[in-house]
Amino acid sequence: MASTYTPLGVEKMAxxxxxxxxxxxxxxxxxxxxxxxxxxxxxxxxxxxxxxxxVSDGATGATMAHRVIELTGTITGNITVSIPLDAQQxxxxxxxxxGAYTVEFQYTSGSGTSVTWTATDKGTKLLYAKADxxxxxxxxxxxxxxxxxxxxLTNKTLSSPKIDTGxxxxxxxxxxxxxxxxxAINEITVTNAAASGDPAISATGGDxxxxxxxxxxGTGVVQSNGSALAVTGKQTIWVPATAMxxxxxxxxxxIDQTELTAGQPELKTLDFDxxxxxxxxxxxxxxxxxxxxxxxxxxxxxxxxxTNTGNCIWNLKGVGIxxxxxxxxxxxxxxxxxxxxSGTANDLNVTAQSGxxxxxxxxxxxxxxxxxxxxxxxxxxxxxxxxxxxxxxKIFFAxxxxxDA
Numbered sequence: 001m002a003s004t005y006t007p008l009g010v011e012k013m014a015x016x017x018x019x020x021x022x023x024x025x026x027x028x029x030x031x032x033x034x035x036x037x038x039x040x041x042x043x044x045x046x047x048x049x050x051x052x053x054x055v056s057d058g059a060t061g062a063t064m065a066h067r068v069i070e071l072t073g074t075i076t077g078n079i080t081v082s083i084p085l086d087a088q089q090x091x092x093x094x095x096x097x098x099g100a101y102t103v104e105f106q107y108t109s110g111s112g113t114s115v116t117w118t119a120t121d122k123g124t125k126l127l128y129a130k131a132d133x134x135x136x137x138x139x140x141x142x143x144x145x146x147x148x149x150x151x152x153l154t155n156k157t158l159s160s161p162k163i164d165t166g167x168x169x170x171x172x173x174x175x176x177x178x179x180x181x182x183x184a185i186n187e188i189t190v191t192n193a194a195a196s197g198d199p200a201i202s203a204t205g206g207d208x209x210x211x212x213x214x215x216x217x218g219t220g221v222v223q224s225n226g227s228a229l230a231v232t233g234k235q236t237i238w239v240p241a242t243a244m245x246x247x248x249x250x251x252x253x254x255i256d257q258t259e260l261t262a263g264q265p266e267l268k269t270l271d272f273d274x275x276x277x278x279x280x281x282x283x284x285x286x287x288x289x290x291x292x293x294x295x296x297x298x299x300x301x302x303x304x305x306x307t308n309t310g311n312c313i314w315n316l317k318g319v320g321i322x323x324x325x326x327x328x329x330x331x332x333x334x335x336x337x338x339x340x341x342s343g344t345a346n347d348l349n350v351t352a353q354s355g356x357x358x359x360x361x362x363x364x365x366x367x368x369x370x371x372x373x374x375x376x377x378x379x380x381x382x383x384x385x386x387x388x389x390x391x392x393x394k395i396f397f398a399x400x401x402x403x404d405a
Contacts, residue, residue, distance in 0.1 A: 003017065003018070005055075005057040007055065007084065007086040007087050007088065007131065008065045008088075008089060009032055009055045009056050009058060009062055009065050010032050010033065011028070011029055011057065025058065028058060031060045032065055035060060035065050035067070036065055036066070036067060036089060037067060038067050038068070039065075039067055040068040040069075041063045041066040041070070042069075043063045043069055043070070043072070043081070044072050044073045045071055045072070045073045045075060045079055045081065045103075046073040046075060047075065047077070048077030048078065048101075049077075049079060049080070050079065050082055051079065051080070051081045052082050052083075052108060053081065053082065053083050054084070055084060055087070064084075064089070065089075067089075068092045068093075068094070069091060069093045070093075070096050071093065071095050071096060071097055071103060072096050072097060073097055073098075074097065075098070075099040075103070076099060078101045078102040078103075079097075079102075079104070080103075080104045080105075081103065081104070082105075082106050082108045083105075083106075083108065084107070084108055085107050085109065085134065085137055086131050086134075086137075087107075088129055089128075089129050090126070090127070090128050090129075091126075091127045091128075092124060092125075092126055092127075093105060093125055094124040095121065095123065095124075097122070100120060101119050102117060102119055103116065103117040104116040105127060105139060107137050110133070112136040112137045112138040113139060114139050115127050115139055126141070126142040126143070127139055127140065127141060165177060165179075166178050185205050185207065186203065186204070186207055186210050187203075187204055188201060188202070189201075189202045189203075189204040190202075229402065232289070232291075232398075232399045233398060233399065234396060234397075234398055235396070235398065236394050236395065236397075237284060237286075237394070237397065238392060238394055238395075239282050239284065239392055239393045239394075240391070241255065242255060243282055244270060244280045244390075245281060246278075247279040247280060247372070250276070251279055251280065252271060252273070252279065252390070253270065253272075253278075254270075256268070256269055256271055256389070260346055267346075267391070268391075269302075269303070269389035269390055269391055270389070270390040271388070271389050272375035272377070272387060272389075272390060273375070273377060273387060274377050274382075274384060274385050274386060274387065274388070275377060276377055276378065277376055277377055278375055279372055279373070280373050280374070280390070281371060281373070282371050282393075283368050283369065283370050284368075284371065285366075285367070286363075286367070286397060287399070287404050288365040288366070288401065289401040289402070289403060290399060291398045291399055291400035292364055294398035295357060295358060296318065296356065296357040296359060296395060296397055297354050297355065297357065297395075298316050298335075298353075298357065298393050298395050299337075299352070299393065300314045300337065300339065300349075300351045300393055301348065301349070301351075301391040301392050301393070302339075302348075302349050302388050302389055303346055303347060303348055303349060303389045304345070304346075304349075304384070304386045304387060304388055305346060305386065306345060306384075306385070306386030307343050307344065307345055308384055308385045309342070309343040310340065310383035310385055311338050311339065311340050311381060311382060311384060312338070312339055312340070312341065312388045313336055313375065313377075313379050313382040314339070314373065314374070315334040315372075315374045315375075316334060316335055316337075316357055316372070316373050316374075316393070317331040317332050317333060317335070317357065317360075317371070317372050318331060318359045318369050318370060318371045318372070319369070320360070320361040320362065320369045320370075321361065321367055321368050322364065323366065325361070327370075329360065331360055332357070332358045332359055332360035332361075333358060334372075334374070335354055335355050336354075336376060337352065337355075338381065340384075341386070348391070373390070373393060
C-alpha cells in the first residue's frame with residue numbers, strides 16, 4: 001500500500017513500505033512539521049492576478065507549509081494569494097509588497113471568507129485557514145494587526161488609552177471627550193518640548209487667525225495653576241460722583257457731602273434739579289484690551305431725600321478723543337434710562353442696565369473717552385419731584401484681549 005499525504009505535505013507511510021528509508025522520510029516529516037510550527041518563507045509576487053501556493057508532498061520548502069510567510073515584490077494591480085481547499089493552518093503573514101494595491105489571501109475557489117490588506121496596509125496579520133468546508137472553506141483574521149501605514153480602525157478597542165468618542169482612563173472613566181464638527185478645518189495641536197522648553201497647546205488649521213476658546217461649565221471659571229484666568233468679555237468700571245464735575249453751562253450742583261447718622265455711611269453726591277435739565281461730565285481712558293466695536297452700557301446709582309415715587313430719567317452720551325485730535329468735539333447720541341425712586345428717603349436706587357451707547361468719533365485703545373451724564377427733567381415722563389442725588393455710574397464694556405500687554 002502506497003504512502004498518503006496530509007494537506008500540508010506530511011507523508012503518512014503505510015505498513016511494510018519504504019524499507020530502509022523510514023529514517024530519512026521521518027526526518028523530512030519532522031522538518032515539515034517544524035516549518036508548520038514556526039518556519040519562515042518569503043514568497044515573491046508581482047504584477048496582477050493570482051499567486052497559487054501549492055503543497056509539496058513529502059518534501060520541505062513549500063511556502064504554504066510554513067507558519068510565517070512574507071509576501072514581497074512589486075505589484076501593479078490588486079492581487080490574490082491562494083491555497084488549496086483542504087489546507088488548514090494558523091498563518092502569520094506580512095505584506096511587504098510595494099505598490100498601492102490590495103492583497104487578498106484566499107482559498108483557490110469557493111465563496112468562503114478571505115482576508116484582504118488594503119492598498120495602504122503593509123502590516124502583518126494573524127490568519128486561520130479553517131478548511132471547514134469541502135467547497136467553501138473560510139479564512140478568518142484572528143484579530144492581530146500591525147499597522148504601519150494609514151489605516152481606519154473600526155470597532156477596535158484600545159485598553160489604555162481607550163479611544164472612542166474620547167479618551168478614557170484604565171478604569172473606563174472619561175478623560176477627554178470629542179465632539180465632531182462637519183467640514184472642520186481648524187483644530188488643536190499639542191506640542192512637546194525639549195529640556196528647558198515649554199510644551200504648547202495651540203490653535204492650528206486652515207484659517208489665518210484662530211482663537212483658542214476655553215469654556216468652563218456653569219459658574220465655573222477657567223484657571224491657570226489654581227488661579228482664575230483673566231478672560232475676555234463683559235467688564236465693568238465704577239465711576240463715583242466724586243470723579244465727575246458739573247458742566248459750566250446747565251451744570252448740576254457741585255459735590256455735596258451729607259451725613260445721615262454719625263458713624264454710618266455718608267453721601268457724596270451730585271444733585272440734579274427736578275425743574276431743568278442739568279449735566280455733569282467725566283472721562284475714562286479704557287484699557288488696551290477694550291473692544292470698541294462692542295457698545296457701552298451703563299447703570300446709575302442714585303438716592304434722594306424724598307418720599308416721592310416718581311420716575312427720574314437719566315441720559316448718557318460719549319465721544320472718543322485720540323492723540324492730536326480736537327477735544328472740542330460733539331458727543332454722540334444720548335441713551336436714556338428711567339428709574340423710579342423707592343419712596344423712602346435716602347434709599348439706594350439702582351437702575352436697570354441701559355441700552356447700548358454709541359461713542360462718537362472713532363473710539364480705540366489709548367483714547368480718552370468723555371462722557372456726559374444728565375437728568376432729563378424737561379421730559380414729561382420725568383415725574384420725580386425732588387433732587388436726584390447721583391452717587392455714581394457703573395460702565396459696562398467688552399474686552400477682546402486677556403490683558404493690556
